[in-house]
Amino acid sequence: MVGPVESHGGRPLRAWQSEALGRYEAEKPTDYLVTATPGAGKTTFALTLAARLLARREVARVVVVAPTDHLRTQWAEAAHAAGIVLDPTLTNAVGPVRAGTRGYVTTYAQVAGKPALHAARCTAAKTLVILDEVHHAGDGLSWGEAAEEAFDRAARRLCLTGTPFRTKPGERIPFVRYAEVPDGEPGELRSSADYTYGYREALRDGVVRPVVFAAYTGTARWRNSAGEVVAASLSEPSTKSVEANAWKTVLDPKGQWVPHVIAAVDERITHLRAHGMPDAAGLVLASDQDDARAYAAIVKKVTGQKPELILSDDPKASQKIEKFGAGTTRIAVCVRMVSEGVDVPRAAVLAWMTSYRTPLFFAQAVGRVVRSRGPHEAATVFLPAVRPLLTLAASMEEERNHVIPPPAEPSEDLDPLPRPERAAAETREWRALDADAQFAHVLHGGRAVLAGAAPALTEEDGEHLGLLAGMLTPEQTAALLSQRDDEHRRAAAAAAVQDDLFGGLGDDDGGLGGRGAAGGETGRFEPDEGQAGWRAAAELRREVNQLVARVASRSGEPHARVHVALRKAVPGPASASASVEVLEKRRDFLLAQL
Numbered sequence: 086m087v088g089p090v091e092s093h094g095g096r097p098l099r100a101w102q103s104e105a106l107g108r109y110e111a112e113k114p115t116d117y118l119v120t121a122t123p124g125a126g127k128t129t130f131a132l133t134l135a136a137r138l139l140a141r142r143e144v145a146r147v148v149v150v151a152p153t154d155h156l157r158t159q160w161a162e163a164a165h166a167a168g169i170v171l172d173p174t175l176t177n178a179v180g181p182v183r184a185g186t187r188g189y190v191t192t193y194a195q196v197a198g199k200p201a202l203h204a205a206r207c208t209a210a211k212t213l214v215i216l217d218e219v220h221h222a223g224d225g226l227s228w229g230e231a232a233e234e235a236f237d238r239a240a241r242r243l244c245l246t247g248t249p250f251r252t253k254p255g256e257r258i259p260f261v262r263y264a265e266v267p268d269g270e271p272g273e274l275r276s277s278a279d280y281t282y283g284y285r286e287a288l289r290d291g292v293v294r295p296v297v298f299a300a301y302t303g304t305a306r307w308r309n310s311a312g313e314v315v316a317a318s319l320s321e322p323s324t325k326s327v328e329a330n331a332w333k334t335v336l337d338p339k340g341q342w343v344p345h346v347i348a349a350v351d352e353r354i355t356h357l358r359a360h361g362m363p364d365a366a367g368l369v370l371a372s373d374q375d376d377a378r379a380y381a382a383i384v385k386k387v388t389g390q391k392p393e394l395i396l397s398d399d400p401k402a403s404q405k406i407e408k409f410g411a412g413t414t415r416i417a418v419c420v421r422m423v424s425e426g427v428d429v430p431r432a433a434v435l436a437w438m439t440s441y442r443t444p445l446f447f448a449q450a451v452g453r454v455v456r457s458r459g460p461h462e463a464a465t466v467f468l469p470a471v472r473p474l475l476t477l478a479a480s481m482e483e484e485r486n487h488v489i490p491p492p493a494e495p496s497e498d499l500d501p502l503p504r505p506e507r508a509a510a511e512t513r514e515w516r517a518l519d520a521d522a523q524f525a526h527v528l529h530g531g532r533a534v535l536a537g538a539a540p541a542l543t544e545e546d547g548e549h550l551g552l553l554a555g556m557l558t559p560e561q562t563a564a565l566l567s568q569r570d571d572e573h574r575r576a577a578a579a580a581a582v583q584d585d586l587f588g589g590l591g592d593d594d595g596g597l598g599g600r601g602a603a604g605g606e607t608g609r610f611e612p613d614e615g616q617a618g619w620r621a622a623a624e625l626r627r628e629v630n631q632l633v634a635r636v637a638s639r640s641g642e643p644h645a646r647v648h649v650a651l652r653k654a655v656p657g658p659a660s661a662s663a664s665v666e667v668l669e670k671r672r673d674f675l676l677a678q679l
Contacts, residue, residue, distance in 0.1 A: 099292060102130045105280040109134060112279075116260045118219070118244040120278040122286075123452020124293045127245045128160065131215050132167040134243065138213055139169065139187065144240055145210040147171060147188035148203070150196060150232070151217045155403040157190040159428065160217070164190075182206055193221050193228050196235050203235035211240040219244040220276075220445070222258045233259035248448050250276050284455075284481060293455040294433065294462045298478040298528035299349070299566055300470035303342045305334035305520040314518065320470035320525050330515075332471050336372065336438055337517035338379035341577045343438060344387050345522035346467050347380075347416075348576035350436045351388045352569060353465050354415050357433055359630030362462060366409070367434035369418040370450060372441065374398070380438060381418040387576055388415065389624070395419035430456045437468035447477040470525040478528050522577070524570045527563040534563045625668035632675035639679065651675065 098106070101121070109117055121127045131149075138144045147169060149160045161173035175182065175189040177199040182189055189206075196203050207214060214236045216222065222229045236242060242260045250258075257263060263274035287293040302320035307330055309315055317323055317331045335342035350367045357365035369384065371377035374396050384392040393409045395402050397420055409417045410429040417432075420439075435454045441447075454464040468474050526533040629651075637647045654674050657667040 098129070098133065099126055100290065101280075101282045101286070101292075102126060102133065105130060105282070106134060106137075108280055110137075114279070115240075116242045116244065116262075117280075118246070118261055118276065118278045119280045119282075120246050120249055120276070121280075121282040122284040122293065122455075123247040123449055124456035125282055125287050126292070127217075127247070128163050129167075131217075131243055131245060132164055132169060135164075135213055135215065136167055136169060138241065143211070144213040145187075146182065146207070146212040147215065148207060148212055148236075148239075149188070149190040149215045149217060151190060151192055152221045154192060155406060156217065157192065158403060160190045177202055180205075181209070188212070193232065197228050197231035200231040200234040204238065207236055207239045213241040213243065214239045216242065216244045216260065218246055219258060219261060220246050220250040223250070229258050236260070246276070246278075247452060248445070249278065249281075250445075292457055294457045294464040296451065296455055296464045296466060296481060297562060298466050298468060298475075298481075300468055300475060300478075300525045300528060300533070301342070301346055301349075301522050302470040302525040303335050303345075303520050303522040305331040305340075305342075306518040307331075307334045308516045308518060310515050328471055331520075332469055333440065334517040335469055335520040335522070336376065336440060337520065338376060338383060340517065340520035341574075342469075342520040342522040343380060344383050344577035345573050346436055346438070347384055347387050348573040349524075349566070349569070350416070350434055350467055351384075351576075352573070353434050353467075355627050355630060359627070359633065362431070362433060364413060364431045365434070366414065366429070366432045367416045367436065368429075368432050368450075368453060369416060369436040370439045370441075371418060371420050372439045374420055376438070377418050377420050384416050384418060387579075390415055392416040392418050428456070429453060430458050433462060433464050435464070435466045437466060437474060442473040442477065444477060444480075447474070448481075451481065475528060475533075522574070524563075524566050527566065534560055625665060625672060629668055629671050629675065632672060632679070636675055636678055 105119055119127065119130065121130070135144075135147045139147070147164075149157075149164075149171060151157055151160055157173040161171045164171040169188075170186045172183050172186045172189040175191065177195060180202070191203070206212075216232070216236075222232045237259070244260055257274065258276075262277040262279075264277045265274060284293065288295060300320070302318060304316060304318050306314060306316045309330075315327070315330070317327050319328075319331050319335055323331070334340065337343075347369070350369070354365050354367050369380055369392070371380050377394060377396060381392050381394045384390075391414075393405055393412075393414050393416070395405045395409070395417055399405070405417075406429070408414075410431070417429075432454050435451065437450075451464075451466055454466065466478070468478065526535050528534070633647045633651065636642075640647070651671055651674065655667060655671045657664070
């Protein structure tokens with residue numbers, strides 16, 4: 086019997102959650118593994134099950150094991166909303182579970198510190214143990230052994246993961262059933278879930294947003310340790326070593342690839358906010374803290390607004406994530422902090438500016454921007470056009486084929502890109518020189534869609550990518566991003582000119598110091614579009630889009646017709662390339678209609 090259609094918190098359960106609960110209650114297993122794509126609602130499922138078991142007195146205590154400290158608080162808050170009091174602050178220094186709670190939230194690392202203590206807590210009362218992202222028990226053999234020691238005698242165990250995973254022979258994760266991999270190494274095993282809910286199924290049900298992957302290429306130039314200058318295109322076939330160095334170079338904050346893509350991200354957020362997602366936000370993922378600070382400074386220069394900077398060693402990192410999730414800030418720059426399990430539903434745009442490319446991190450990070458809140462929402466991921474990332478992006482729509490491999494020896498495909506070479510004293514150090522950016526293609530259904538293959542876009546298409554991103558054809562989306570590429574290049578050049586003129590903006594903006602424009606792109610920037618002019622135009626474009634939305638809402642007319650009428654009333658180019666004077670006239674025209 087499936088039971089009630091509502092979660093313990095009062096919200097209707099999704100179909101997959103009800104079905105998974107029905108299977109559990111029919112079988113009443115000791116161990117139950119659920120594989121559900123990121124954003125599908127694993128937390129709600131787990132807490133609904135916990136509430137039912139507590140209500141029927143089949144268990145008296147709930148223990149949640151999470152991957153990170155930040156998720157301890159998130160789980161505790163979600164449990165409170167479901168009517169379950171869990172303590173997220175219980176440490177290994179405290180023996181018994183505190184009175185007045187139904188259990189606690191801990192981490193895999195904390196369990197590994199004192200497994201016997203957690204075993205005692207779980208045997209003192211009939212306990213349901215929820216192992217969130219259970220593949221983390223395979224991050225180190227000691228973690229798996231500790232989890233087994235701590236929870237082997239628990240009454241019930243629920244294991245959760247966002248994607249299937251493999252494990253090495255002899256290194257099984259406890260409480261997980263396995264099946265042999267037909268095409269794998271001898272003895273290689275793959276997790277066998279009791280219930281699976283994949284990305285394709287979630288997309289079909291409207292649980293997650295469709296994802297558009299926008300790949301950006303560019304020419305990178307660097308000086309190797311021998312003092313030679315090397316230039317290579319990011320997307321052209323090359324050796325793995327050249328590809329890795331080109332990738333590393335375009336991510337360098339001193340070049341123009343990063344500000345170019347940030348300008349594209351900013352415009353995407355603007356369109357989303359003007360057409361159905363007024364609180365839409367973007368995430369910029371950096372490889373390390375130095376890059377994150379530099380990227381944050383670039384975001385402010387390009388967009389005119391300060392982003393939220395979230396660093397792993399910041400004691401206020403969790404509070405910043407919560408603030409960003411509930412606030413209106415357009416962009417957050419972070420280092421691995423906003424990845425697994427972190428819930429920021431308003432984030433619909435992701436800029437992949439990190440050198441990490443493990444399947445797990447890719448799936449979890451993209452999962453941060455696919456959580457759907459309603460129809461007509463689409464996610465966009467901007468990424469370098471390099472083979473490892475394009476391969477991972479293509480696998481997102483493959484049903485049940487995106488499997489986390491077992492922990493591997495360091496390899497170019499699974500580990501972070503190498504740090505810059507530290508040459509001997511008699512040789513020169515590796516150094517990034519410059520890089521530019523250019524829209525390459527949209528990845529859809531595992532195929533690259535080029536702008537040149539697209540039919541001509543109408544004005545309505547161009548004005549409404551924000552609303553219709555999930556409805557435009559991949560060819561039209563590629564054509565639109567290509568058309569806007571010159572504007573993004575000018576925005577990147579503007580940021581470089583500003584930094585060159587003012588020598589950076591000091592510690593408040595990350596302390597980039599003076600850096601000139603790379604690749605000579607300052608020549609493309611019009612003299613009358615200086616710092617103030619460009620920012621004024623960008624703000625006016627946002628204001629015009631917002632006013633169009635208000636006029637459309639009041640009149641009942643589609644946004645497209647309002648834009649067409651506006652172009653007729655105030656002639657000139659599309660808003661993306663219109664002058665400040667034209668934008669001001671369009672703003673005034675719209676205000677007169679309200």
